[in-house]
Amino acid sequence: MNRHTGLRNLRGWLRGTWQEWRSAELRVLAAALVVAVAAVAAVGFFTDRVDRGMADQAASLLGGDLAITSRSPVPDEWVDEARERGLQSVRSAALPSVLFGADDQSRLSSLRAVDPDWPLVGEARIRDPYGQEHTITHGPEPGEAWLEGALLNDLGLEPGDTVTVGRRDLEITAVLTLEPDRGSALTDLAPRLMLAYEDLESTELIGPGSRVNYQFYLSGIDSVVEAYTDWLEPRLEPGQRIQGLEDAAPELRAAVERAERFLGLASLMAVLLAGAAIAVAAHHFAQRRADSAAIMRALGASARRVLAVYFGRVLLVAVIASLIGLALGFLAQFVLSALLGDWLDGDLPPPGLRPVVAGLGVGLITAAGFALPAMLRIGQVPPLRVLRRDIGLPSASVWLSGALAVAAFGALLWWQAADPQLALWVLLGTAGALLILGLLGAALVLAVRPLRDRGGIALRFGLANLSRRGGLSAVQLVAFSVGILALLLLAIVRVDLLEAWDASIPEDAPNHFYVNIQPGEQEPLADRMEEAGLERPQMDPMIRGRLVAINDLPVGPGDFDDERTRRLLDREFNLSYADEPPEHNPVVEGHWTLDQPESDGLSVEAGLMERLELELGDSLTFRIGGRAVRGSITNVREVNWDSFRVNFFVTGAPALLDEQPRTYITAFRLPEDMRDAQSRWLRDFPAVTAIDVSAILERVRDIIEQATRAVEYVFLFTLVAGLTVLFAAVQATRDVRRREAALLRTLGARRRDIRNALLAEFGTLGFLAGLLAAIIATVIGALLAWQVFDFDYRVNPMTFVYGIGGGTLGIALAGWLGTRRVLDQAPLTVLRGPE
Template identity: 45%
Template sequence: MTAWRITLRLLRQDWRSGELYLLSAALILTVAAITAVGFFTNRVEATMERQGSALIAADLALESSSPLAEDLSQEARSRSLETARTVEFRSVVTAGRQPQLVQIKAVDPGYPLRGELRVAEATDLDDRPSATGPPAGDVWVESRLLRLLDIAIGDTLRVGETGLRIAAILTDEPDQGRNLFSIAPRVLMSRADLPATGLIGPASRATYRLLIAGPAEAIADFKPWLEPRLAANVSLDDALEARPEFASAVDRASRFLRLATLVTLLVAGAAIALASHRLVERQIDAVAVMRCLGAPRHLLMRVFVLRLLVFGLLASLLGCLLGWLGQLGLITALADWLEQDLPPPSLTPVLIGITTGMIALLGFAVPPLAQLAQVPPLRALRRDLGRPRASAALTLGAAGLALALLVFWQANDFELAWKLLAGLLGALLALILTVLVLVRLAGGLAGRASGVWRLGLAAMARRPGTAVLQITGLGVGILALLLLAVVRVDLLKSWQETVPEGAPNYFLINIQPHEVEPLREFLSSVEIQTPDLYPMIRGRLTHIGGQAVDPERYQDPRAERLATREFNLSYGAEMQPDNRIVAGDWWGSKDAPPQFSVEEGIAETLGIELGDDLTFWVSGHAISGPVTSLRKVQWDSFNANFFVVASPALLRDEPATFITSFFLPAEREAVVAELARRFPSVTTLDVDAILRQVRGVIDRGVLAVEYVFLFTLGAGLLVMYAGIQASLEQRRVEHGILRTLGADRRSLLTSLGVEFTAAGLLAGLLASIFAESTGYLLAEQLFELEFSFNPGLWALGVLGSGALIGVAGTLATYPLLIRPPLRTLRGEG
């Protein structure tokens, strides 16, 4: 009870005197950043996953070449999940006497479960969303079918044995881009009308899909039940596996958000350590008096720990409240972009925030405060005894352990965590060693300088430990601000440019060899930049490294599906421009011996290693060759790309069709109609829908990262302020003595300007170096983006920090100069 009574009394006194303001600000900001990101990313990532769900019109999609068992949908409905069925097939429709091959999709009334359909009432009207598919008796068609058949809305389209009224123009389907090799133009009808068409029988070639959607928890419970019950010819798709380019965008968004959170955590941790250092300075005299009055060390330690726990819990709760308000602000700002029915966040971020705050406080603040228990009672009478010496091993060990624990916990990504920790450790060691060298250099220059220059530089050399702590803290703060600029200006810009304006929005497939040159000439005649055309050959993977491919030996469902599917193979002497070799070597010659290059992701999924022999069954016979390179493919470039590419010697004699992609502005859509007329066997695929969704994910991710980095900005400014405040207690005594010895205020003020400006220049120089280095490593190693060094960042970092810290430090210490020297010599607070 005595410890609790003393604890509460001291906390009340500390708060009234302002002792805890800086430490509480650092802790509240840390917890606010963690909880805001926790609340916000839970909701935003759910929204991003819904964007992925829109690509398959559901959360889960089962696909088969035969009707799917009814018990699967019954089980889903019993778990309160929504279901809808679709049937997709190719057929010929007629209007009058003119036939046209189309891709028909018959859907249930509940289709789509995710995303939205968009239709227009006429070709010259804007489209509108539709909550359901067409009603029975109606059909929606793409606009080019109207041009091809020379018909209009309201006319009758003959589908098999029945006639359906064309009620609207189909402008967008959520799952339109799920299969790049579907035949266009597309026709959407009700599944209730399907029996009347007479087009679907027991042996019909059709694709049957069962769409499933519901709460994330219910989907997560249902999926393990579902997977072992699927027949061999049934594939299961989820949101993030729907398209690799979409998965790439979501993955980068998640990594950027985690990076922003971790940088805020690291910088705020530095602020907590600096604030604890200042708190120790201000508490020494009070502790000495308590020791004189008989307080034992164990009581003092108990009081210190209780003070931290109570203070940490209150500050963490306040940080959680601030984090909640912060994520509400961002949700409001993104109201036009985000879905209105965002799932509410759980209380998990609150528990995570409080735990993070307590770990950060105990790890960074306990070691400095533990020194207070070592204060001798004689300190109350002899002020020259100073503060007790801290244990460097305890301080660094506790801070390092807390930092590692928090980083690995919050990152949820081992690669991101260890790279960030390794980079931070290297940066801190380099920063401290460099500062030590520069402080010694400043001491040498002080001996050759005169006047206020000598006084300012000598102040840095006179307190090397404080100078290292101060400049390192300032450097970390400036590094956070500059890293914010690097991520905002360079990395996020590079990320947005991965899907630039003008990215290919049309694919041409089924191009026959004799059509390659005429097609090139046609595209050139309509002023479309002649694209590269790549040969494409279908093949099934049968052996890896001499062992037969057995789908059942793969634990990963995606690997199992890949092992049963046919691959689109290609060949060429030159590597595609948006591919990069990550292992092995590219052959680089059309006469190279038989060999393969494999995309690194699918190689990891299927267990393919460099040097393995692969065997594919192509056109009725086997072809084999070694894997001589692994490639990184930029899927979100929307260029034609392949998982497996062979040297020409392997596949050039095999029958092949060709594929290409190009960009066509919306106002030139008539070119597509002319292309279809001249090359009727070539299938044209419009992927604008996918481009819009991927760009939407990137834009939302960029805005989310920018918002989260506002916490980093606040933490960086707080660290800079804490760095300036760290030495005020020592300066108070020094300035009192110098004023007594005759130093005037103007000279002391100028020397402070020299000292703080020099510290700012040094911190800015080091921070600029580390910010650029960190940005380069993040771009190259983590996000796989192009990075260009920014000279303007160096000018901003060095000159800006010198001016900012010079002015801020001088203003912060100015009250010490107007303080009467007698009060300082008497030891008055």
């Protein structure tokens, strides 16, 4: 074949493809791919921008090229060694504390003490007393304090005033407006006060059990930083950790990665439904092109040639649709950025090419995986069909179709989840859920079969259509149910769970915690609170200890694969001791023996027992203040960590722990009108840290609300994909409906009767889909409440009202809009034409 012949054939193929574009099947296939690629691309563009932003700001977020965190002050040896190697270094310390301002107003804040050379990397911004913004590269001078604006307002202070920090009065010289290396820990949610590192000791806030986090930041040439790391690693003590750029803002990074993964998996729901629409559209496309394929075969074209022509057209449409989906996804990601903008500081950089490649890959893999089975059938059409039109396409291979679809979806899952085990579980869960939905859908279709002989002609004909096309009806029912289910879970069940969660919290649940209460202060503090009109609080001892051995065998983070367990062993436990088990911590295994004289018993939380693979009778050794303390497990407690009460992983016998260094902690409910009284008594106990749980819960709820809105937004693509499945299914039966309508009109049926029959068919389908979705949404809500959140769940009747009502009306309307042109064609034209 010469060059001119090849160009002529290509032009002919493109012309034929353009003509094919007028077919509804290819338009449905293209629409499904646009939705799928747009959903994945929107998430992909957003997450790529986040990843690039975090990579660009890693050093600023970390505070340097290297950071060391510690529960104890940084040794002078480390500082001297860094200086000798030519590295720049800065020390920092952070702790929560209550501040006092004008008129004894108090506010929980996050204190941070820094060296003069702070920030080591990046720039900070402050506003001077004259309202001028300044970019600075140094910390506060001794005797000075910088406060965030919110903290100034809460305390009723202004620049130039004095703020009391523990036992030290500091002059407010500036408003802190930007802190480049601010942490993302929960304690850092409180507004910030920054002071000089050398002023920290004079505040007298540091004592045994104080919750102080020390940091040591370094910056310099990469090779020198690596050499210093090698020197430092053997000198690290338990509780000290080296962080590199990949560890910058670990809590934020972990949260963002989980959110990205969840949004990515949510977007694949749209891909799954789009794949179903593609499969239906491709099947109908192959069915309608059987005559053309037979003619090509009769003229000598091979099966491979026929397959290449038609599958090539599908792939060309897939490429164009994917490009359109990428453009829409790029626009849609700006909405995600707005919804989740509070998660990150600063503007996000533009995305790279990775989401473009990924979006095109999603489009082509989805098109190939779900459309190829139908295309293989069109390649095998026999030439004899030219003479005998009763010869149809070869039967579809259910196993081949299923295997290709599963392989395509599994590949997308593995790519999106970046975790083979997670991808496998999601794939099995999706397959199981679809199987259950399919079985229930088929059962519901069979259940309406006895009703097709009742009612008017429109209802009888509509129900008869559902029964006659039982397999297709079941597929449509599953697709519609998934879309309605997603909407119900997000719009109704989510609200029910939140309301049930709020209802599970007692009206008198504690909303404040006091920690770091020093020995000898617990009784005077309790007296002051009781005198103010509060119920006398219980003061629980709290001891910091590191688990170093189980059954006398050394144990450390490297002995476990689970990341959560590793983190648990990498820090100190909060231990306590008690004569009696707490009322809110029931003993579920073993016996309480901690009240016996000279007992060395330990009571351990059930989750920790499972995580560390412990059993009754095992011994645990903790290092407390440089001394090893060993005890034996005598009972297991069930701890409800959402009870807003004081809870501990491990509680020991008083005889074992009451001589150890300790502070005290208490939880109580503070009425809103007693906040001023709290400020007065806390002034006499400056080391006490007050934590307002209601404020923290409000912040957590804000984050959850943002994430929920983002997921709802992504699920909009799923709903659109569900409508695409509906349209594809309607188009797949269009020719049959045309002939049925023509026969009915020839036999005297009125247009109104046929229209009512179509509305009855789709309305019944919507009713069944809504009922099925409402039942499953209620079951999922109950399981989440019972198994995950551990509270009672009450069925909301509105779930069924919205599910059934919305499904019936919505799908009836969509079905009628998709088939109304059937009624506009003359019966004689339809009956004379080809099937």
